[in-house]
Amino acid sequence: MSNKYIGLSFIGLSLFISACTTNIFSSHSDMVNLNNIHKHVKTLASDEFAGRGPLTIGEELTINYLAEEYKKLGLAGGVNGEFFQPVPMAKLTPDPAMVLKIGNLEFTAGKDFTARTEQINEKIALVESDIVFVGYGINAPEYQWNDYQDIDVTGKTVVILVNDPGFATQNDSLFTGNAMTYYGRWTYKYEEAARQGAKAVLIIHETAPAAYPWSVVESSNTGSKYTLIDEFNNSSKLPIMGWLHYDATEKLMSAAGLNYEALKEQALMIDFKAIPLNLTANLELNSTIELAESNNVVALLEGTTRADEYIIVSAHWDHFGTKQTPTGPKIYNGAIDNATGTAGTIEIARILKEQHKIKPFERSILFVNFTAEETGLIGSELFARGDIIPTKQMVALLNIDGMNALDGVDYILQYGKNMSEMEDYLSKAAAKQQRKVKLDPRPQNGLFFRSDHFSFAKQGVPSLLFMSLGDTDPDYIAHKYHKEEDDYSSDWSLGGVEQDISLIVDIVSELATNNDWPKWKESSDFKKRRLQDRQ
Structure with a gap:
């Protein structure tokens, strides 16, 4: 076969492969207008x-x-004929100049820690609040796990590891192994700490178990945040919701005379007991609060x-x-x-x-x-x-x-x-x-x-x-x-x-x-x- 025909065959084969690839990746492509x-x-x-x-x-x-x-498109509004569902909420903007003081340590907002609230309260203060390390901060009866057992954290500041024990061990028989459960989410940790009566939570950030770098924590937890409002102005919510940078955590644990890496190992034991750090936290969380309505957009076919x-x-x-x-x-x-x-x-x-x-x-x-x-x-x-x-x-x-x-x-x-x-x-x-x-x-x-x-x-x-x-x-x-x-x-x-x-x-x-x-x-x-x- 001449080079000419070899070339034509190759071109034909390439076009066939291209057509097959297009078919695989663009099913019903005629329906979608990418413009x-x-x-x-x-x-x-x-x-x-x-x-x-x-x-x-x-x-x-x-x-x-x-x-x-x-x-x-000819769609109707999905909210009694209207396109907008009002979402009553509060916009809370914490003071970016706040400082967290623990013993002789001072931590800078954004760089070392974040703190915010969902309570409709312009001023929330930690005054000599006892600090307790509660491991993963999980109370899960179905896993026979309770990090709050035999400890009263009412009014205290709890320091919590991110994710859950399954991720740290990669043991499929512990929680669900590598796959995070809801117990590993920061939302759960705040909810459970509130149920336990805590005044503040500082979740320790590490990139791997959190699944994102500190920059994401900083951008997501500083500036204005929003919340729905209940009839009690969210008084049942956790007063102070915070994160703590890894470097700041090591300084904190060192000031308490403890080794952070060793603490993490202890927190993986099913019989782990919460550890008071014998340190206190001081923080003034001042927030500007605006009450307003946002909107969901709802369209009906x-x-x-x-x-x-x-x-x-x-x-x-x-x-x-x-x-x-x-x-x-x-x-x-x-x-x-x-x-x-x-x-x-x-x-x-x-x-x-x-x-x-x-x-x-x-x-x-x-x-x-x-x-x-x-x-x-x-x-x-x-x-x-x-x-x-x-x-x-x-x-x-x-x-x-x-x-x-x-x-x-x-x-x-x-x-x-x-x-x-x-x-x-x-x-x-x-x-x-x-x-x-x-x-x-x-x-x-x-x-x-x-x-x-x-x-x-x-x-x-x-x-x-x-x-x-x-x-x-x-x-x-x-x-x-x-x-x-x-x-x-x-x-x-x-x-x-x-x-x-x-x-x-x-x-x-x-x-x-x-x-x-x-x-x-x-x-x-x-x-x-x-x-x-x-x-």
Whole structure:
């Protein structure tokens, strides 16, 4: 065979391989308009939107943009005909100049520690508050584990390790081994410490068990934070919620005459007993408090014969807004997290609306963009209470929190394992795209507990999380996640976005036309809650 024909054969083979690759990575690609995604993300992540901080001009621009886009698609407002669900909340801004004093040590806010509150209280003080090391700060009867046994921490400051003992030991028989349980989440540690009567918590930061560097703690826990308000002004919440840098921790333990690494080993013992440090903490936490309303954005595609049964597609619209620093304002545009997910909900709504025109869905579909996810899943917590739609009428929820803006891949990530039958829907839809389901490669990060779908899981609604934060871009977590560098790029191919939008559309389309009510697989609080709800 001549070189000419060899060359032509090679070209033909290359074109065939290229076509096959396109088929694998772009199932239903004709449905997804990537120009729309580029436009939405570029707008939502622009400096004009000022980082999409709740209760700022960024919120006003964002929610109005979303409502207008849904209106253009012909969707109705999902809150009694309106697009906005008011979320009453407080904006609390702690004094960045506060100093934590322990004995002869002085720690600087931001650099050495963070502290904030969710109580509606402008002044909270630690005055000679006894400090106690309580290991992992876990009280879990099902694991025969109680770090608070035989210790009274009422009014005291507790110092707590991040994550749970399973991660530290990698022992599958201890908690769930490498995979984080809810007991490893900082939210749980604050909740349990409050139940125990503690005045303050300092969670010790280490990058591996926390799953993110100190810079993420600093950006996420300084500046303005938000909270829902109960009738008692959140008086049952932990007064002071804090983090402590690793270096500061070593100084603290040294001042107490203890070795931090040895303490960590002791904390892994099932018979561990909390250790008073014989030191006291002093801190004045002064916060500026603003009471206001933020908004969830809710759009409705109404079903026909079973309009009172709902599938929910969601993504949070907020990020960290603009922070004033000594070197000037920093805008946290949150392009990947979560302008991509927000843009994804709009595009999914467009596609499903077009399908609905051809063959109407029997069930209703809600598109919800939540506020204040970054400060504790606040918007989703309110929605999941069922005031707008009772949870017993929610068939399932598919939540997007950061999409793969780069090229398509031959897998889809699954968060959680053997949780619910929604995993079966995920596997089936992925197979249609010739993609495999890949279990979360970092279960120790506890991502199943860290996005808006978890608010619904706690209420018994089977949920899926779609997240790509660093899986295809190893640089993302280290240098962009929750930082001002998370910016839009016109160079993004959006191959991964195209794949996942198509997959989500597939799942939602099926659920909107069948009679299935996906169930929880394993016995859990989620399953118990669902059974109670559906009785």
